[in-house]
Amino acid sequence: MAQPNRKITLQPWQDPKEQPYVRIEKVTKKFGDFTAVDDVSLSIYRGELFSLLGGSGSGKTTLLRMLAGFEMPTSGKIFIDGVDMSNIPPYDRPVNMMFQSYALFPHMSVEQNIAFGLKQDRVARDEIKRRVAEVLELVQLGGFAKRRPHQLSGGQRQRVALARSLVKRPKLLLLDEPLGALDRRLRERTQFELVNIQEQVGITFVIVTHDQEEAMTMSSRIAVMNNGWITQVGTPAEVYEYPATKFVAEFVGSVNMFAGRILEDEPDHVLIQSEEAGCDLYINHGVPVPLGTPVSVAVRPEKMALSKEPPATATGRNLSQGTVREIAYLGNLSIYLIELDSGKMVRVTQPNFSRLTEMPITWEDRVYVTWHPFAGVVLTQ
Amino acid sequence: MTATPIGKEIQAPGSGAGRPLPVRLTIGLLRRLGLTGRGLVILVPYVWLLLFFLIPFAIVLKISFSEAAIAIPPYTALLEWTEEAFLTIKLNFGSYIFLLTDSLYAVAYLNSLKIAFVSTVLCLLLGYPMAYGIAKSPTSWRGPLLMLIILPFWTSFLIRVYAWIGILKQEGLLNNLLLWLGVIDTPLQILYTDVSIYIGIVYSYLPFMILPLYATLEKLDDTLLEAAADLGAKPFGAFLRVTLPLSVPGIVAGSLLVFIPAVGEFVIPSLLGGPNTLMIGAVLWNEFFANRDWPVASAVAIALLLFLVVPIMLFQYYQGKQQEAAKQ
Structure with a gap:
């Protein structure tokens, strides 16, 4: 669900003349012996909706807190709009944060919560009133100005938190698991709203999330983090279709991973022998590693096809046989767990084009699993 | 934060089957x-x-x-x-009328209220930083620090007040120390003045101020202060606008826990106070034991109670509010 407009017109990271708006340079953060963020460098451009995606303990939140100024890097530097943030405390940074717990002031009304930041800046009273009303309108909370946080629902609190962090028009807005506390339905709706609001206000967003779906839906680019490292930075499609490492392939979406060895390596293709897959794997891109190197091949479940008869174009490559062990019918698609003859379990998803009264493929059927030469990705790490 | 739904009625335990x-x-x-x-x-x-x-x-x-x-x-x-x-x-209002006619009682009441009020303010000024310090100290320190606050209770209250006589008297520890340091030339008269009463009350009641304050401050969510800083509040500003307002329930609870017993305090003024210090506790004792006028003594007690009912009700109101806030 990418925004085609943004993708075509705005890819500042591809433009060599564009200056990064936020520059993280070789930043390391240690807590005692534990290295939370390990030598991370990252450039974020103006107007981006950038996601830091990773599991717990991946260092994503620590990185966000260093951008906000709650933690200081052990080494390295952070620049926001060209200004070195090293000695600037949180209250002097042109950055606002939306906290995971929202951190609304319980003793203040919605209005007072939102006005808090403006009052700190000694903005004129009329101006405060105008801007609070404006931002309340933006998050569709017009009638709730006088309420206290505890009189609001989870979704409304989330909007107040967003409004409070937007009202100061920061150069950079940090969002820590912004949708984490919402239920599924509300979350999906809010994702789109958040993207719309970001487009309206044009502020650069950095979102921390552990939810790959959330990151894929909203982001212009994603940085996948693991153990304090950034494993890959790319657009959602790049990260999904061309994962750089096994970790990324497995973390973002689900994937079938086959271990193998390189038999043949040409500029336009590689041939990989894999006992796990039970066939040779043909992939239409080359890899810069010597022959014989052990590699993994990642194939996404939706890029595999199932059939009871051997496909007509069968070459013996990218073609394996197995038995259906489990079927999960999800309505729009079905997930099949196939045990290949090598014993390896693979996951195949098939869209349900027609209404199934009787399933063409069912439990314990012998099936052929095939995929295109472009479906696989060779991973050396 | 979603409140966990609490069952309106817990099922009554077994209907008694199987019992004798x-x-x-x-x-x-x-x-x-x-x-x-x-x-x-x-x-x-x-x-x-x-x-x-x-x-x-x-x-x-x-x-x-x-x-x-x-x-x-x-x-x-x-x-x-x-x-x-x-x-x-036969209702006899004579005792109450007597309380109104003799200015001794009014003076004693007002003096008690004044001493209790000043002591409460002093306890708050001393106790708030202490409670704040404990609440902000590393988790492993909090237990021992709180223990130190409670430790004096392990010795008899009376003995602790007596000990102050030894410290405050003319040839006592404090005067000797000040003389030795050269701060003063002649011993100060501290004992048997209002000052020594304040010292005694503040010393004795300080834990009652610190404990509820600590309980409130400890519960305070640190991310609220981060949010305040993020929105541009400097540390002191964040304290004034976030920490202080949110600790009001603790301030009220602590102040009432000090103020209410301090008004009726008898032991401290009678041991440390001078002959000129008139507090209602001492008056009551006199009426009861020296004059053996039980009705007047009782009237003094009832009047004192009325003075205290207002703060007690305030206390309960704030406690209710605090519990409500905790439920969120």
Whole structure:
């Protein structure tokens, strides 16, 4: 669900003349012996909706807190709009944060919560009133100005938190698991709203999330983090279709991973022998590693096809046989767990084009699993 | 934060099947009276309050409306059978009128309120930073630090107040120290002045200020302060606008816990105070033991109670509010 407009017109990271708006340079953060963020460098451009995606303990939140100024890097530097943030405390940074717990002031009304930041800046009273009303309108909370946080629902609190962090028009807005506390339905709706609001206000967003779906839906680019490292930075499609490492392939979406060895390596293709897959794997891109190197091949479940008869174009490559062990019918698609003859379990998803009264493929059927030469990705790490 | 739904009614425990018949009958009877297991548990504090608070209060109230007499007990009866079947109540407001006419009592009350008020403010000023410091210290330190606050209670209150005499008197520790340091040339008269009463009360009641303050400050969510900083508030500004308002329930609870007993304080002024310090506790003691005028003593006590009911109600109001806030 990418925004085609943004993708075509705005890819500042591809433009060599564009200056990064936020520059993280070789930043390391240690807590005692534990290295939370390990030598991370990252450039974020103006107007981006950038996601830091990773599991717990991946260092994503620590990185966000260093951008906000709650933690200081052990080494390295952070620049926001060209200004070195090293000695600037949180209250002097042109950055606002939306906290995971929202951190609304319980003793203040919605209005007072939102006005808090403006009052700190000694903005004129009329101006405060105008801007609070404006931002309340933006998050569709017009009638709730006088309420206290505890009189609001989870979704409304989330909007107040967003409004409070937007009202100061920061150069950079940090969002820590912004949708984490919402239920599924509300979350999906809010994702789109958040993207719309970001487009309206044009502020650069950095979102921390552990939810790959959330990151894929909203982001212009994603940085996948693991153990304090950034494993890959790319657009959602790049990260999904061309994962750089096994970790990324497995973390973002689900994937079938086959271990193998390189038999043949040409500029336009590689041939990989894999006992796990039970066939040779043909992939239409080359890899810069010597022959014989052990590699993994990642194939996404939706890029595999199932059939009871051997496909007509069968070459013996990218073609394996197995038995259906489990079927999960999800309505729009079905997930099949196939045990290949090598014993390896693979996951195949098939869209349900027609209404199934009787399933063409069912439990314990012998099936052929095939995929295109472009479906696989060779991973050396 | 979503509140966990609390079942409106917990299912009554087993209907008594399998219990001996007498037990079942008793349970059945209690139920019919509207008393379930829960009701009985709630009943305990009510019975306690009735026996040890409400009934003694009624007795004191009764005595305050009677007249002093040379008898045992030393007051007249309130209820009397006159003629044959008439029960007459003789309410005597003399004691209360006496309290109003003699300025001694008004002076004593006002003085008590003043001393209690000043002591409360001093406790707050001293206690707030201490409670704040404990709440902000590393988790492993908090237990020992709180223990140090509570530790004085392990020694008798009376002994601790006596010990202050040794410290404050003319040839006491404090004066000797100050003389040795060369700060003063002649010993200061601290003992038997209002100053020593303040020292005694603040020393004795400080823990009652610190504990509720600590409880409130410790619960305070640190991310609120981060949010304040993020929105541009410098540390002191964040304290004034976030920490302080959110610790009001603790301030109120602590202040009332100090103020209420300090008004009626008897031991500290009588040990550390001078002959000129008039506090209502001492007046009450005098009426009761020296003058043996039980009705006036009772009237003094009732009047004191009325002075304190307002702060007590405030206390309960804030406690209710605090519990409500905690439920969020």
